[in-house]
């Protein structure tokens with residue numbers, strides 16, 4: 001049997017079920033590279049301040065590097081008797097290099113060690129996630145640029161509202177993702193703080209140089225208070241909160257993609273590579289990828305609530321509760337990375353059915369506001385114009401026609417001020433081109449917005 005590091009204090013062995021119940025190595029082994037990185041920095045700092053000799057430090061560093069290889073080639077046998085990734089690696093180090101290995105943990109506790117590992121891990125993952133966000137943003141910009149003049153109906157209440165350009169719609173998605181990116185960048189600053197040196201909770205009596213350790217590990221700051229350093233999980237909650245917003249945005253995009261790929265809308269067609277069929281209905285091509293992303297949003301919301309609840313009422317300093325931070329955090333990272341990746345791959349392969357979008361924009365009297373604005377320009381107060389156009393729309397509904405097809409003679413009955421030039425404002429192209437205000441849907445504005453966006457990326 002494996003001797004536990006705390007065996008000195010104990011007379012009876014751990015209950016077999018408790019051993020499995022309290023172990024985290026099954027999931028925290030994914031931190032191994034960061035654990036080794038942190039240990040190498042700690043040993044290097046210990047040698048610099050004279051707690052370890054240069055030779056001892058070298059033995060430790062070499063030992064840790066060869067353990068990293070053992071792990072990466074699948075040779076290391078993880079043991080639940082050694083509870084977590086930290087004690088597995090430390091025990092293996094002593095097996096390999098002997099008594100010197102036992103000096104690594106000088107001036108350190110698993111409490112500051114695990115907080116350091118998770119921060120290193122999350123910092124790396126945030127960078128990967130931001131790269132995926134950028135890839136998705138770039139993919140959306142390419143389509144937005146190509147479809148800057150493509151017209152489709154814009155909706156409010158999911159009822160046809162006004163014609164918009166497809167590029168403009170995609171740029172709305174981009175704005176959401178840009179805010180998401182800035183939230184991640186902001187959260188990264190607080191992730192990037194070094195807890196190591198806080199030891200169990202109170203700091204340590206060894207002359208550690210925490211700023212040097214921070215420098216070695218690329219941390220921007222050193223945690224100011226040892227109690228806070230070992231117990232703070234705000235950074236994980238902040239990250240997960242940013243992740244819930246990203247997933248919420250992806251769920252909204254997903255909803256639109258699913259709707260647009262239906263036979264009734266048929267605005268887009270997703271590539272076969274991102275759809276699946278039915279085992280019974282031969283005609284089916286299902287938008288599984290957006291549906292699944294929409295569904296996965298729930299587990300990330302769940303992770304946020306788990307973490308908030310985990311920390312609620314927790315007294316200072318470290319408590320074993322905190323071991324429960326890892327699974328929701330890891331699951332959030334995996335879900336988010338996967339969802340962004342599949343979106344960044346799927347968007348460029350999406351087919352846009354411009355003719356169908358245009359036809360849909362002709363339905364539903366989407367240029368009614370333009371007709372009202374036209375009357376306003378002729379001197380009619382807006383409320384009266386609204387009433388006049390309402391009647392014209394009712395005429396259209398009753399006669400099953402659309403505004404562009406109503407004759408001038410008929411229009412004259414609604415208002416004598418209506419002239420031949422009304423047909424310019426009733427056209428879809430005229431309508432979108434008229435919305436040439438900063439941030440509006442006019443192709444000219446969309447192109448300008450794309451240039452601003454490109455400059456930001």
Ligand code: ARG
Pocket residue numbers: 024028084110111114318320322323324
């Ligand atoms: N596996 C533990 C965790 O994930 C590491 C820290 C354990 N510290 C302790 N004092 N039991 O949080």
